[in-house]
Amino acid sequence: MKKLINDPGKTVDEGLAGFAAAHPDLVRLIVDPPFAVVRADAPLNGKVGLVSGGGSGHEPLHAGFVGHGMLDAAVPGAMFTSPTPDPILEATRHVNAGAGVLHIVKNYTGDVLNFETAAELALAEGIEVQSVIVDDDVAVKDSLYTAGRRGVAGTMLVEKLAGAAAERGDSLDQVAEVARTVNSRVRSMGMALAPCTVPHAGEPSFELGEDEVEIGIGIHGEPGRERIALEPADRIVDRLIEPILEDLPFQQGDRVVLLVNGMGGTPQSELYIVFRRAAEVLADRGIVLARSLVGSYVTSLEMQGVSITLLQVDDDLLELYDAPVQTAALRWGR
Amino acid sequence: MKKLINDPGKTVDEGLAGFAAAHPDLVRLIVDPPFAVVRADAPLNGKVGLVSGGGSGHEPLHAGFVGHGMLDAAVPGAMFTSPTPDPILEATRHVNAGAGVLHIVKNYTGDVLNFETAAELALAEGIEVQSVIVDDDVAVKDSLYTAGRRGVAGTMLVEKLAGAAAERGDSLDQVAEVARTVNSRVRSMGMALAPCTVPHAGEPSFELGEDEVEIGIGIHGEPGRERIALEPADRIVDRLIEPILEDLPFQQGDRVVLLVNGMGGTPQSELYIVFRRAAEVLADRGIVLARSLVGSYVTSLEMQGVSITLLQVDDDLLELYDAPVQTAALRWGR
Amino acid sequence: MGPVTLDGAWTRRWVEAVAAEVSRRKAELTALDRAIGDADHGENLDRGFQAVLGKLDALDDGATPAAVLRLVATTLISTVGGAAGPLYGTAFLKASMAAGDRDELDAPALVEVLTAARDGIVARGKAESGDKTMVDAWTPAVEAASAAGDDVRAALAAAAAAAAEGAVATEPLVAHKGRASYLGERAVGHRDPGAESTALILAAAAETT
Amino acid sequence: MGPVTLDGAWTRRWVEAVAAEVSRRKAELTALDRAIGDADHGENLDRGFQAVLGKLDALDDGATPAAVLRLVATTLISTVGGAAGPLYGTAFLKASMAAGDRDELDAPALVEVLTAARDGIVARGKAESGDKTMVDAWTPAVEAASAAGDDVRAALAAAAAAAAEGAVATEPLVAHKGRASYLGERAVGHRDPGAESTALILAAAAETT
């Protein structure tokens, strides 16, 4: 394991300290209890507060999305481990400006349970909290026989659009409604060429043969849906996008935001090769590419791989997508 | 070699096709002769045109920096191979709006020679061209006995500030002067934990033992200054930043832009761990952190590693740094 | 071995033994989680129980079993995170509530406490028996303890043995809860890490004198 | 072997032979470049000479040596890129200019052509002998050809042998130009890829009948 770290047990803390030092205009760090990243100007009078969080190792998610037009606070847990209720509660207090707080929670047992506890504690203090669970990953069957779909790259679109709604002054109910609407219209699927290594574990989360790739990978280094022999990028894109298209389903004439997301260790040129094919498939189906986003936004440390996300949009959602955002990892319009 | 590609010989073309498809609002692709990426609204009447380029594999450099406030065109060569004069000339023609064109050239023999030829051909057509060579890499001794310092991550700062100067209406002489000033005040040094693999080569550019790192790496997978045993991140940062500080030299009271740049396969959390230490060293020296930039901007495919860049700024340069920029990879202020 | 009294001091020794065992077997638990989860279970529990160790000293010498259990609960909740943090946290919290103000636990009280812990996990995590989770170690343990009669030592031994068997018995299962459920058939052949840590916790109880 | 006439047809056969050899030894050239450069020299030249092959057909049957050399020059310039593209491009361009309108090259003309090529490379790249570049193959080749007397075949053979030796002789050197110069002492022990490709080009000339 070769990493640019000091003490494997301190990677999260030191990374956050660096993040806060690099972006004092955007965020401040709450270190007691460790850790939450809060928007520098929070709480904003009358504005609904948006809190998300989850295991670390998915950067820039979530801290990179704290700022104007997106999150008010991000609560990072240990590497790939959801945070405990204490910092979630503390972040909730910090961003509560009287208009209530929305928790955006990726659908993992740990995240759901810890946010649930924090929300109960916040309610007990008189803070109005609503929670939205994001579960966009079509790789997992959503049935009684699983923990349900995971929240993956679609989470950043939920955060972006709900953040824009909060920024324009929507009420907690309205912001939560936007978040739920986005979640209901967003679908993702990912794959990995090579695993990542969690610092404290010291060895890769899974093994892949020289010619194998993992289809339907999660973002926690957990194994995916199936392991297949390496194929050309276009063929892999087809394997990812077909289940996405079928699921909603996305149909001719639909307008979509296409997000091609790198898992952390994938060169940008490969992301654009993937984008090219995905856009081609959409064009073939008569689906309209309304907006494009390509980058490593929801990652698994240095994992090599990619995920594809489609969000079906109408004029309202597009307006929220286009609204100004000013965060460390996503910025436009100001 | 596992990559998200189709044909190893087509990675550059397909990546560019994807890039153009993702950013039609920012750029268009000139495909004959292949390839140049040109600002969608070029040529802009009366504005100096900025052209840069070089071997592919360093994305988002340069195509990701084409747009308002930065480059007017980027000319990508084959993987890690500088482009030939034809597309450079073609790009120069496309962005010439009567105010002349600036070539921003990283200091590699191939880049210098090919841009030189293109500039001569452009001059012969009556296009006024000036060239600025960027050579910010302190890992290489600048002497009669080397090809001179390489142009590395500092290049993006030259492009940003010169781009802002061009956008505000500076003349060719003035824009070139800004570029030269930035180059004279910017210094970088990088390192690698793990090499990258050029698609057509099929094997890593160099070998590193399980506990070795390469200090003073270039961005073309060429070996660096020395190979040492892996050390804690803070110690590695010290090894990179000391030669940078001594070189200019940077002194107490100086204001700087600190760029921590990932080489492509490095997780963002590690970049921020590096940033944390670099900021600490600056604070210890009484050097003022005026602006921070952290991300994978000047890369070597999926190489794991980092580079540190310092730019000494005054009010003028800071104004140029802060000026609005709207490109695929760098965006603020609009 | 002599007769055991499950008083506050015993509870504390047990918790210390758990912390020591988790520390010793951290890598093993994480390896189980690597196979069908996300490779952090040992790390998570170790972080939690080390924190518990750090707080035990602050407890009164005469603390009741419930007080010790409550300290474990709140500490796990605030330090473990992930799925195991709230689940074990709830288990110890409900156990503490079931222990009430008793100074020591006899066999029927132990069964009440174990039952409350298991019910707490089920209430939070909604897993059923056979879903390949820690519940598959807890439920056989509760049943074995109830069937063991009035000897609290025998009840502990029975619970530990049943939990160990329950953990092994998760191996052939497909998971329906937690991360392993994403794997479908690919989870078959691997032991559930949470069931194994439950077996560890109850084995430590049986061995604590 | 019979007497060779270095006419346009010969020039064309030579260029075809170079293309074939570069293709065959592409990986080897790239491996040399991997050691002290950026692992693309074989790839770069192959791209260029394949492009040349594609354009040769368009040439007149009666094309002079200069016409063939000019075609090689412009094609390499517009397809190779990197350092080798402009350097070899200039070499072939200057060679073509030196060949002038001759229908065939005798020994003195060959020496003029080789000298012009070498001088072109030096003018563009500013490398001196001993800088560990392709110049270290070209310069001995030019000298050996001049010393070989009036037999054009002997001149070619001498040039090829000297270039090959020159390439080998780059191995102990520290580089002062090109990417290898970044390496300092670490370049010692490795052959310069451009010197090796020059040896290849001249060997192909000696073998072309």
Ligand SMILES: Nc1ncnc2c1ncn2[C@@H]1O[C@H](COP(=O)(O)OP(=O)(O)O)[C@@H](O)[C@H]1O
């Ligand atoms: N819904 C659930 N009910 C009961 N136990 C569960 C549930 N989900 C997960 N678990 C248990 O939690 C264990 C995983 O814990 P841990 O690895 O610490 O958390 P995470 O899965 O968040 O990384 C699993 O092995 C399983 O025994």
Ligand SMILES: Nc1ncnc2c1ncn2[C@@H]1O[C@H](COP(=O)(O)OP(=O)(O)O)[C@@H](O)[C@H]1O
């Ligand atoms: N300044 C120079 N003068 C002469 N030859 C040079 C010079 N710089 C580089 N070369 C030659 O070019 C070769 C490298 O070519 P190539 O790998 O194709 O280009 P690049 O270095 O741009 O990747 C070197 O091996 C060397 O022989």
Ligand SMILES: [Mg+2]
């Ligand atoms: Mg976890």
Ligand SMILES: [Mg+2]
């Ligand atoms: Mg090259």
Ligand SMILES: [Mg+2]
């Ligand atoms: Mg786990």
Ligand SMILES: [Mg+2]
């Ligand atoms: Mg090379």
